[in-house]
Amino acid sequence: MTAELVRGQNHPLPHTRLEIRVSAGHPVVAAATLGDDRGRVPGAEAVVHPGAATLPGIEVPRQAAPRHRLAVDLEAIRDTVHRVSVLLALPAGGDGPVRFGAAAAPVVTVTAPDGTGVADYTITGLDRESAVVALELYRRQGAWKVRAVGQGYEGGLAALLADQGLTHPAELAGTILEAVAQGLARSVAAPPPRVPDADRARQPAPAAGGGPVDYTHPSRRPAAPRTPTPAPQDPAPATAPAPVAGDASGWSMDERLYNQVWGMFEDLARATAAYRSACQFAESRLDQEIDRVLSDPRSRIGGAGDAARAAAKARHDELTARAQEALDRDLAQLTAESEVVEPALPAAYARWDSPVWQGYRVPMEAPMAVRLGDLHLPERTGLRIPFLARLPLTRGLWVDSGRGHSEAAALLDEAELRRLALETAVAHAVRLLAVHPVDRFRVQVIDAAGAGAAAFAPLVEAGVLQAPPAAGAAGVSAVLNALTERVDLLQMALRGGASDDLPPGLDTAEQLLIVHDFPHGFDDRAVTQLRYLADEGPSVGTHLLMVADRADAAAYGPVLDPLWRSLTRLTPVPDDHLADPWVGHAWTYEPPVFPAGSGVLRQVLAQVADARGQWGHDRL
Template identity: 70%
Template sequence: PGAAGGGPIDYAHPRRQTSAPLPPPPTAPSATPGQPAPPVAGDATGWSMDERLYNQIWGMFEDLARAVAAYRSAVDFAESRMEQELDRALSDPRHRMGGAGDLARERARDKCQDLTARAREALDRDLAQLAAESAVVEPALPAPYAGWDNPVWHGYRVPMELPMALRLGELHLPERTDLRIPLLVRLPLERGIWIDSGRTASEAAAATGGDRLRRLAMDSAVTLAARLLAVYPANEFSVHVIDPAGAAAGALAPLTDAGVLAAPPASGAGGVSAVLAHLTRRVDLVQMAVRAGAADSLPPDLDTGEHLLIVNDFPHGFDDRAVTQLRYLADEGPAVGVHLLMVADREDARDYGPVLDPLWRSLLRVAPVADDHLVDPWVGHAWTYEPCRVPEASRVLEQVLALVAAARRADPR
């Protein structure tokens, strides 16, 4: 039946508000016949553009891992086949000397080179497509996903809600070192982070002096803490620092000058104990409240926001009790909003022996310089990690921290 005016019946309630559907992901423009479709930023599944970009970045990571795995497998096959053919040729006494043997060896090498060249051609095609995708994705990234050289930071505003992930650094493989994939970690952090200030096996670490390496490690910790402060809403993230000998005063200057630390950096054995006792108490109280289902019974002076503890020069200034508290925070803290960021050389703690092995294993280890210590669980590639660095002579870090400090003052809690 039709309506009085002859049109179709509208069954929608006249006063019921319906939410607008989420915009569909952007679609790539039609491709030229025989050519791959041009890439588009956000061309992935997700409920928001940030989620689409997050999924797209991990898709790029997986595509690069698969492409390189296929190439390396093809090269291994070509070399194995060449060795088998050479073995068969040399196993015949008639081919060990004279032109027949040389011809067999030449044919085997030619086949190997041909297979390798075809594998490299396929890899280069895949890498070119990924590079084109990276070129459109990087400029479209929001601040939490973007490098410090991205113009998005120059238009930074303190966010009102927590993003789903944070850029920790960049990953690349030796087949194409200029193709960098952002390393994103979900927020809130699910485990602590250890910035290794020791002399690792990487060429970059070996070429860097010990003091310089420790300074770079602390610089990485400061920029990571600044990024965390910047992506959280105002006063929902606090940073504490333990610097027992005061050796990191220069590196900590961006945080201390901006006034964004929860308290001045703690030094000496007394300062170490006070900070650890404060955070341990918070973890204990929140855990008890969560288990009892009585979150509203927490003391009014307890800050329920997220907390980050930066520890420099571990284990200097730590007694056995402090070490136990630190291990407790590393194990139990992330679940209730207390996170650990350690800057340490494992060799400095060798006197503890295997007692600290669970602590090191519980932390995500990264390096202050290029280091290929991260291995993916899918194909086993050793990825080279590089931290996010602020460009030389750039004031973007200070500008962002100034905005964070102003927002914290405007919204005291």
């Protein structure tokens, strides 16, 4: 049965040879881009369009038409390609519509070579857009899937290509539309069913005006006819492949695991979006059908009205049940993958209760990223996705000690919430210390009122701080002056290419400044310096970790708004304030927590302190 997709929904592809059929009701241009594992398209050479209609594994039509057939052979696509985006655009000029909203919604169908339907998608919700990413075929854990995208662009084909990361998108869009205007060549015809190679050799060659596409990859064609043997058929739909940790592209295991975690994050976001969209569609259609029943006086009485309402409710229940079935399938696959990936994560990506910390040693190189907590959605709260931030940090961190709008925070008194916020900040600081080489990362603390002495005690006792926590207005000023001067010097050296001219003894290791109880102890000059460090510090390895309640600094008014916006807000209790970049779900953030009664905090700090002592001894 053909799967009917809604925006964001994915579906496994049981065949490697496919046909993508487009029905628009008005002429459209069809094209495709070939992206890497992060969706980036390297250049115009990775775009299949009417002016350059073939690339290994894919062929598109050379003209605008209301109906198209695109031929795809996933086995012939280069190994570096992980995402094939199918694009539709309205041709320039002519008598056709200038926007998709002025005509019937396009329908895109993925079929097997014999025409058997795999999935179809009606691209609804378009209005002023004149170009759209219809769907994408993407590689995941060694298997291919199709995802309904439906992302439209009012700026047309040029805006779409720019969003794909291509340089000179307007020029490429012009080339594509000009090729269409000149009426180049032919459309792709339906591929023939698979037959033995000898029988294929006896088939007539395609005529110049059209005909079947030869799907045989050039590097796989035999030099001479072989003994006729049946060609292998496409495999029947099977269960999802067993998940494997590190089953993503990358130069190292860290990079592969990082990419795999982000792939899980994206899959969960889109699967949930598809489920919610399907449920909303079912509710909307039920309301419309019942309204039609009620608007007809003849159906308001007797059994006809009851039967119509019952039929509408049955259709609604069937749609929601199918959506739930698809979501359950995706969640089961992601849960299985999470159960394999989580135990394989290195210390930088692992939870504090992971066994990896029992054998922890200070690394020689910094990792790609660091774990800042977990993320989950209400559809499956038990499925936690690691929240990874790339290193070096490009934004500072802000652990919000205020109540905000969190239900969990509302249940705690103010003192308990502030205590949890400070403990969360210490957990982040210890993690950052633990994942960096001992000579490449320093931590300083501003605790103007001394209110965080208990939480900072493990750091002080282990001797891993660059100096004792700064207290009072004088301590705040001294630390901020030194760091501001350091950022100035490093920026001047960076811009002038004069790193060798830096003052002797200037420590070029990355710096993390923990600021507790802001704005206590800060005057106007100190606030200005703090904003400067937040804006300019990350580019030269100086980072902020704020522990603050925004309401405490309300007296500064909008002056501090840029400061808060420049920091990544984290919370000491679960809170749904983070959104993904694909569909904008509100994800619940879970902060990192040391296991109750565990000695992992002091164990890790002891390792860092020992490594630092050995490093200092070796320098003498």
